[in-house]
Amino acid sequence: xxxxxxxxxxxxxxxxxxxxxxxxxxxxxxxxxxxxxxxxxxxxxxxxxxxxxxxxxxxxxxxxxxxxxxxxxxxxxxxxxxxxxxxxxxxxxxxxxxxxxxxxxxxxxxxxxxxxxxxxxxxxxxxxxxxxxxxxxxxxxxxxxxxxxxxxxxxxxxxxxxxx
Amino acid sequence: xxxxxxxxxxxxxxxxxxxxxxxxxxxxxxxxxxxxxxxxxxxxxxxxxxxxxxxxxxxxxxxxxxxxxxxxxxxxxxxxxxxxxxxxxxxxxxxxxxxxxxxxxxxxxxxxxxxxxxxxxxxxxxxxxxxxxxxxxxxxxxxxxxxxxxxxxxxxxxxxxxxxxxxxxxxxxxxxxxxxxxxxxxxxxxxxxxxxxxxxxxxxxxxxxxxxxxxxxxxxxxxxxxxxxxxxxxxxxxxxxxxxxxxxxxxxxxxxxxxxxxxxxxxxxxxxxxxxxxxxxxxxxxxxxxxxxxxxxxxxxxxxxxxxxxxxxxxxxxxxxxxxxxxxxxxxxxxxxxxxxxxxxxxxxxxxxxxxxxxxxxxxxxxxxxxxxxxxxxxxxxxxxxxxxxxxxxxxxxxxxxxxxxxxxxxxxxxxxxxxxxxx
Numbered sequence: 001x002x003x004x005x006x007x008x009x010x011x012x013x014x015x016x017x018x019x020x021x022x023x024x025x026x027x028x029x030x031x032x033x034x035x036x037x038x039x040x041x042x043x044x045x046x047x048x049x050x051x052x053x054x055x056x057x058x059x060x061x062x063x064x065x066x067x068x069x070x071x072x073x074x075x076x077x078x079x080x081x082x083x084x085x086x087x088x089x090x091x092x093x094x095x096x097x098x099x100x101x102x103x104x105x106x107x108x109x110x111x112x113x114x115x116x117x118x119x120x121x122x123x124x125x126x127x128x129x130x131x132x133x134x135x136x137x138x139x140x141x142x143x144x145x146x147x148x149x150x151x152x153x154x155x156x157x158x159x160x161x162x163x164x
Numbered sequence: 165x166x167x168x169x170x171x172x173x174x175x176x177x178x179x180x181x182x183x184x185x186x187x188x189x190x191x192x193x194x195x196x197x198x199x200x201x202x203x204x205x206x207x208x209x210x211x212x213x214x215x216x217x218x219x220x221x222x223x224x225x226x227x228x229x230x231x232x233x234x235x236x237x238x239x240x241x242x243x244x245x246x247x248x249x250x251x252x253x254x255x256x257x258x259x260x261x262x263x264x265x266x267x268x269x270x271x272x273x274x275x276x277x278x279x280x281x282x283x284x285x286x287x288x289x290x291x292x293x294x295x296x297x298x299x300x301x302x303x304x305x306x307x308x309x310x311x312x313x314x315x316x317x318x319x320x321x322x323x324x325x326x327x328x329x330x331x332x333x334x335x336x337x338x339x340x341x342x343x344x345x346x347x348x349x350x351x352x353x354x355x356x357x358x359x360x361x362x363x364x365x366x367x368x369x370x371x372x373x374x375x376x377x378x379x380x381x382x383x384x385x386x387x388x389x390x391x392x393x394x395x396x397x398x399x400x401x402x403x404x405x406x407x408x409x410x411x412x413x414x415x416x417x418x419x420x421x422x423x424x425x426x427x428x429x430x431x432x433x434x435x436x437x438x439x440x441x442x443x444x445x446x447x448x449x450x451x452x453x454x455x456x457x458x459x460x461x462x463x464x465x466x467x468x469x470x471x472x473x474x475x476x477x478x479x480x481x482x483x484x485x486x487x488x489x490x491x492x493x494x495x496x497x498x499x500x501x502x503x504x505x506x507x508x509x510x511x512x513x514x515x516x517x518x519x520x521x522x523x524x525x526x527x528x529x530x531x532x533x534x535x536x537x538x539x540x541x542x543x544x545x546x547x548x549x550x551x552x553x554x555x556x557x558x559x560x561x562x563x564x565x566x567x568x569x570x571x572x573x574x575x576x577x578x579x580x581x582x583x584x585x586x587x588x
Contacts, residue, residue, distance in 0.1 A: 047523060049354060057506060059354025059498045059513050062523040071387040075525055081383035083532035120539070154261065156357045156493050159528035 016109050017097050019141045020132065024094045024113070027163050030087065032073040035163070040135060040142045041066045047164065048147065050154040061153065076161070087161035088119035094130070105136040106144070113148065115164060127151045128164055172198055175587055179579045183555060183572070184548035187541045190363040196489035199364075203472055203585045204229025206320045208329050210474035210483060211235045211245055214313040215351040215502060216262070221279060224262040227485045228306060228317055234258050234268065235315065238279035245317035246281040247304035257303070268303070281305045312338050313350060314474070330470070333409040333563050337468045341476045343425040346460030346508065347453065348501035353513060356496040356521025362534040364472075364486040365582075367494060370530065371467050371475035371482055372406060372416050372574025374399060375553065380533055384525040387518075391434045395419060399570055406554070406573040408564025412471025412581025414574030418478075422465025429455045437461065443507040457508050460501070461515070469574055471581045480516060490538055496520040496527065551575040 047061035096112040133145040223236035250270035257268040281303035306317040309326035398418040463479025481497040498516040500509040519526035554571020567573035
């Protein structure tokens with residue numbers, strides 16, 4: 001395990017935590033343009049099914065490049081998608097941060113995410129393990145990869161009108 | 165209290181001769197129980213595709229109606245469908261969704277079963293007496309038959325052979341559908357699963373409903389490039405049709421030029437497939453094979469809807485599993501080419517993710533309107549649900565009526581079969 005060993009590491013964990021919390025707030029607020037701006041163009045946003053790592057060659061819940069991310073947000077915002085007009089409301093918490101590696105300008109961080117959604121007077125709970133690959137830039141962190149593994153990704157889910 | 169079968173003796177009141185469906189069809193729990201007995205326990209139900217059971221010992225969990233089953237390929241290569249319940253004290257003998265095994269052992273008292281369901285051994289058998297018949301204590305097995313890779317099972321030993329249940333037109337369309345292997349065997353690449361608070365028949369109707377497409381899937385259409393969007397404008401072109409294929413089955417042809425993927429190979433290739441064309445050419449595939457593979461990646465131009473639980477939908481299988489009167493699980497099974505170019509399979513995967521499943525650009529909107537149907541039936545109990553669209557200009561097809569692309573001919577085919585099965 002990569003333990004915090006000095007003051008600088010502690011600073012990194014705080015910065016990473018602050019970034020992921022800010023991202024979580026954007027997603028709950030559905031401030032999607034701001035969320036898109038967090039990404040590097042070459043980044044992939046992936047919700048895999050099961051344990052696999054070869055996202056390109058396996059079926060995922062989503063495996064979005066820049067174009068797909070933008071199309072997805074466009075779909076959410078245009079108002080023609082009945083499932084996202086209105087979407088479910090969400091409140092999420094992100095915690096259990098662990099810095100997996102920090103080399104050069106790149107940090108990978110694992111975390112836990114709990115999302116509660118509300119629609120039609122019904123609440124559903126989702127839990128996921130997340131892994132972010134973040135790159136330091138002049139504007140702060142940018143996301144190079146985000147992998148969200150729902151606890152029951154290979155089980156029977158419901159449809160989602162929001163992002164994890 | 166009325167006995168359930170008396171309560172539902174007037175089937176015309178549930179599905180009228182002029183194609184109107186009673187609200188109770190979606191929300192009466194007693195009727196649901198009757199359907200599970202009279203339909204799902206008595207007809208052929210789809211359980212797996214051949215490619216999901218690649219080797220001897222390969223298995224997956226599935227359902228026949230409400231009953232959990234194991235579908236497994238035995239040492240002789242035969243596929244068996246076994247009720248997932250130990251004959252001793254009923255515990256499930258398998259809780260792994262799919263995998264490979266040499267036997268199934270009950271975790272409770274250790275009864276062990278072979279891949280054909282036969283009881284192989286049990287601890288301390290002498291306590292059952294010397295005349296204990298192991299042969300009479302195997303896992304309950306279902307009659308199992310397959311057509312072109314599609315495996316079906318039934319609890320009904322009296323039912324006609326699978327190919328007769330499907331009929332010649334369904335078999336013909338299955339063969340056509342499988343051409344999207346592009347010269348390779350069709351292979352299951354994965355599946356999306358989601359549950360919807362709706363009656364199973366709401367789903368049964370939907371795969372033969374072209375009328376909803378431009379409304380519910382407007383946001384999907386808008387995410388497509390121009391010529392891909394054109395391909396999905398089948399309501400505007402009006403060239404397609406829906407045809408009753410007998411026994412509750414139907415076909416909805418959206419793009420007639422894509423019924424047979426070996427034809428029209430000279431048609432221009434859509435913009436979105438151009439990168440794949442280049443990749444296949446660069447990989448050295450000969451030109452005629454490139455065209456065939458690219459055409460196959462786009463999928464078939466029709467939905468083939470089988471009563472009661474599986475649909476061959478353009479490029480994937482859609483499977484419904486009834487859970488209770490107001491809950492149905494849906495599986496969208498992604499298909500690809502066994503041994504085909506990785507680039508082609510990658511594109512199939514991305515196309516599947518684009519529309520299907522919990523995060524697709526299509527399925528969540530479908531799920532929303534299906535749930536809205538179920539919620540809507542809470543009001544106006546006396547109002548019928550209309551599936552009479554397109555009756556006005558139906559013409560005779562090969563085995564049953566053929567209607568306009570947006571006609572509800574396929575739903576009527578399914579409800580006709582529903583009535584037939586519920587009346588015996």
